[in-house]
Structure formats: C-alpha cells, structure tokens
Amino acid sequence: MNTDDLGRRVADDVAGAGGLDGLRRLSGVIAALEERRTGLVEELRRGKQATWEEIGRACGMTRQGATRRWTGRLQARSFGTAAASYQHGRPGYPHALIGSAVPREARRVLDLGAGTGQLTRLLVDAGLDVVAVEPDEDMRALLAAYAPRAAVRAGTAERIPLPDGSVDAVVVAHAWHWFDQAAALSEIARVLTPGGTLALVWNVRDESQPWTAELGALMRRSTRRRIDTAPVVPAPFGAPERLEIRWEHQTTPAGILDMVASRSYVIALPEAERAGLLADVERLLATHPDLAGRERIAMPYLTRCTRVRLG
Structure with a gap:
C-alpha cells in the first residue's frame, strides 16, 4: 500500500460517519500529525541529518516552502536549550x-x-x-x-x-x-x-x-x-x-x-x-x-x- 492510499484509509477511519463529530476528530488528528511532523523536521535539522531540500521533497514541497513553513517554528522551539x-x-x-x-x-x-x-x-x-x-x-x-x-x-x-x-x-x-x-x-x-x-x-x-x-x-x-x-x-x-x-x-x-x-x-x-x-x-x-x-x-x-x- 502506498502512502497516499494509507493516508486516505486513516482519514476515512478517523472521520467515520462524518458530520461535525467526524470533522472534530479529523481536525484533532491533523493537528497531532502536524505537531509530530514538525518534531521530525526539528530532529533532522538539529542533528544535521537532512537538508531543507530533502525535507521539502519528503513533504511534497520546495526547499523554499519548507524553509518558510518551519524555520520560525524551529526558532520558537529553541529556547529550551x-x-x-x-x-x-x-x-x-x-x-x-x-x-x-x-x-x-x-x-x-x-x-x-x-x-x-x-x-x-x-x-x-x-x-x-x-x-x-x-x-x-x-x-x-x-x-x-x-x-x-x-x-x-x-x-x-x-x-x-x-x-x-x-x-x-x-x-x-x-x-x-x-x-x-x-x-x-x-x-x-x-x-x-x-x-x-x-x-x-x-x-x-x-x-x-x-x-x-x-x-x-x-x-x-x-x-x-x-x-x-x-x-x-x-x-x-x-x-x-x-x-x-x-x-x-x-x-x-x-x-x-x-x-x-x-x-x-x-x-x-x-x-x-x-x-x-x-x-x-x-x-x-x-x-x-x-x-x-x-x-x-x-x-x-x-x-x-x-x-x-x-x-
């Protein structure tokens, strides 16, 4: 099963019968997935394991798009250090x-x-x-x-x-x-x-x-x-x-x-x-x-x- 098919199956399972309840569940999962994706980007960048070009390709974006999306967020998450x-x-x-x-x-x-x-x-x-x-x-x-x-x-x-x-x-x-x-x-x-x-x-x-x-x-x-x-x-x-x-x-x-x-x-x-x-x-x-x-x-x-x- 490719990633697109897997994504659609997970989305259908979460949304269930649809309606407002399905929309709330789907929105919650999307927010959690986005948070996890940001965490992975942070790990890759801090460990110098991937370039912005590679991260962009993995996310279906250009290098510029990935940089714009995450650079500010990664700076915001840097304060703990x-x-x-x-x-x-x-x-x-x-x-x-x-x-x-x-x-x-x-x-x-x-x-x-x-x-x-x-x-x-x-x-x-x-x-x-x-x-x-x-x-x-x-x-x-x-x-x-x-x-x-x-x-x-x-x-x-x-x-x-x-x-x-x-x-x-x-x-x-x-x-x-x-x-x-x-x-x-x-x-x-x-x-x-x-x-x-x-x-x-x-x-x-x-x-x-x-x-x-x-x-x-x-x-x-x-x-x-x-x-x-x-x-x-x-x-x-x-x-x-x-x-x-x-x-x-x-x-x-x-x-x-x-x-x-x-x-x-x-x-x-x-x-x-x-x-x-x-x-x-x-x-x-x-x-x-x-x-x-x-x-x-x-x-x-x-x-x-x-x-x-x-x-």
Missing part, C-alpha cells in the same frame, strides 16, 4: 502593567506561552488564579520552580489544554509573534468567558541612550526580523486599547549577556559566530564609558500592551 540564560537574562514586567493587561473583575487568567514565568509571577502576586501554559519542557521546569503557585501545564497556543469559557483573561507576554495567529485566536476565543480579554505584551529595549543603541546594533547584526508590537487583532475581538510604559530593569553585565544569549536568532547561530557576538557584547559592557566598571546596570525598556475584548 538556553532556558537558564532566558530565566536569568530576560526582564520581568512593570507592576503598572497588571491593571492595564487584566481587567479588575478578572479572577482566572491564562498566561499563554509563559516561558520561565517572568509575567506569571507578577500575575500570581496580584492575587489572580493563574494557569501558565508553555510548550517547552525545559522552560516549563523553570516556570514551575519560579512560579509554584501557578497551575503549570504543557500545551501550545494552537491547542490550549483548557475547557471552553474557563478563563476571564488571556495574557501573551513576548510570544505572540511565534504563534500561528489564526489558530491561536480561535483557541483563545474558545477558552475565554463571554466578554473576556486578550492582552498582547512586549518588552522593547529603549535605545535612546548611546550604549543601548550600540548594543542594539550589535544584536541586529544577526537578524533582520522586526516584531509588530501594535498588532491588529481581528474579529471576534473588538477595538484595541494600547498602553506604553517606560521603566528600567535592574540587571548586571552577566544578565545582559544572558539576555543576548537567550535570543532565538542567537541560539541558532553557528557556534563561532555566536561566540563572536557575545564577545563583542562583553567588550561593549567592559569598555563603554557609561558602563565600564559597573556591577549594576539600569536597562531602559518600553513595555507595550495591546488589549482587546472578546465580542
């Missing part, structure tokens, strides 16, 4: 964010793509009942350790492990750009209560100071990606409310090095290039007149939040 650097180097969020990201009447909140819990801890400390969903096992282990009062669960934005209408608000901190946004919006709408809110949050380095501008230039040497921190969120969500907060993250030279090392595009660099970038950052921290000899450094940030209400 630098989970400790992520935890140490990434900033938290200003306390003023909570009142804007989460409505006063909200009680149960989902932190989606929670990472190692930079925002989770702030939500818990605000007295909220928090569920934190994170797909990466290594990140999730640190999340559970650093935010023990949150309910930590494995899952993705495209397949949220919660029942319908079970949370009053969803927050996504510095992760929205990694999601399949159409699938994620459908899932977020499903788990929200009627009138619930979605808040999309990013920390953006404020490069108005000479040393932060130089740091940014070094980091951009390795990526062309630009993140939209004021996204348009379509129906069934309403008009956006936007907020920007200026604040400073108190850190150290080692913390800044870890912040750089935890970037997905830095993790993905060839080892020699990655080491060269980190050496250049270390040199900047040691020699710039605004930084030389300092044990504590105030890193200026802009936290941007877009909040929308369901329906």
